Amino acid sequence: MIKRFLYSQKVAPYVFVLPFVLVFAIFWVYPLLSSFQMSFQQITLGQDSSFARFDNYSKLLTDTVFLKAVVNSAIYMVLTLVILIPFPMLFAVLINNRLMWGREFFKSSFFFPALTSVVVAGTIFRLMFGEMEGSLINSVLGLFGVEPVKFLKGQTTGFVALLSLATWRWTGVNMLYFLSGLKSIPDDYYEAASIDGASSFQKFTRITMPLLKPVTIYVLTISIYAGLAMFIESMMLWNGNNSPKNIGLTIVGYLYRQGIEKNNLGYAAAVGIVLLLITMIINLTQLAFTGLFKKED
């Protein structure tokens, strides 16, 4: 009887998707709801919690360290977008040129950095941007007569290191996204444009860019997410969650500091909710603006 029920065509689909429903309920919905709840509490792990109304949120509004974290994350996100969308797109178009030699080799080389873990990549960059005269970046600057720079002690130079790391790791991956988008553009379009006497630049702006729009939206969406949620890169560069004057502190870094390091879970949960709101607002605005909803399904 039970067997016949489970084997019926009506019930089978639910059996197939059941694992997702369970995981979604236990590891997403429940934590998400409890995150909301926690953000209204004064809470320490293993002890009773108390209701704190909007205390956590009102405290956040005047918390200058939190503000610093938000500003850092926002600047990091914007700069990664500025670097990691136009350049990979341009590189993809160039490498896709029929005159290009050694395409596969270059594609692979560009992809290599994505294979490294943030821990290893962060360690490498921390050592390359070391303050000693002999460390890689400073020794190159030395060739031009520049005094050794203490990269990780200053706001701007610290961000230079952070962005170098992001650029190094993700240029190749984004380039591959754009390359896979280019593959779906028929050659006829370019041939027709050539016949009409279009220049390479015109072909790029009139054909390539508009037709790459779906890929661009995808890259934009994941980059906004990744930029706002960045934490480990900063943790590795500064060898811990403490950078001088919080120059490398991010929103998730602050969430981690309050929640795990200071066991101030309620306050940290409020930080998480603010991060969620910021991410959702930016991404939904972006998606509405770029018109993705209209085309989907």
Add this chain to the structure above:
Amino acid sequence: MSVTRKERVVRICLVVLFTVLCFFILVPFYAVTISAFKPGEELIRYGLNLRFDLNVMSLDNFVYLFTGDHAYFTWFFNSLLLTVVQVVLTLLISATVAYGFSAYDFRGKNFLFICVLLIMMVPFEILLLPLYKLIFNIGLMNSYSAIVLPSIANAATIFFFRQYLSGLPKELIAAGRVDGATEYGIYVRLILPIMKPSFAAMAILNGMNSWNNFLWPFMVLSNEGKYTLPIGLKTLLTPYGNNYDLLIVGSFFSILPIFLLFIAFQKYFIDGMTAGAVKG
């Protein structure tokens, strides 16, 4: 096809440009490779540099890595075990879910699929604390289940498999039914074999993510004997004295397996990585 003079100039420019870019991309790998052959004090004194100097270079770090008294290979095999378990479970479960989404029309299907897409848009980081609290409360702290369970129905993987299955003829399933196979028999005997090629790309993507995963395992695992490689490497950098010899040769050695896999299975890495970007 003959190449005009102008085209030859274009070609040279392109190759030069990409060689220069490639140089910048590969420099850190070169630096970490030669540093693996240098004593740790070199690193402390001069930082990471490009100096190729056979006088200071030796195999000492490698000898220490393989024979010294440290937990490196414990972490290495922990990572390996965790990666294998995570990949196998994630692939099987995500494929099953994806099949459910692609083969049937059922009540609540659209809602559930929107939930899949939603997961891809909510930063996992905001779930860190409630999830940490949940794992603490159900007593799964310091266990691998705490790392594996939340990710077994992986949204990106479900999405990819569903895309793959959407090209599948419905007649196949109907034919299976005519032959008297049960719903589950059809999935196991007809569909799973067809899905094999798509498993490769997802195995590699999930494997790479699992091998390199850091933040969540770092929060859950507290016993040094259970650490995975990235966590182990991170602990070599402590405020109380950095163990640079082991750190650098260990870092080098942690990239190596995935690097060799990439050389062998390039196509699958790239397919897996770019799976979400182009729709349809």
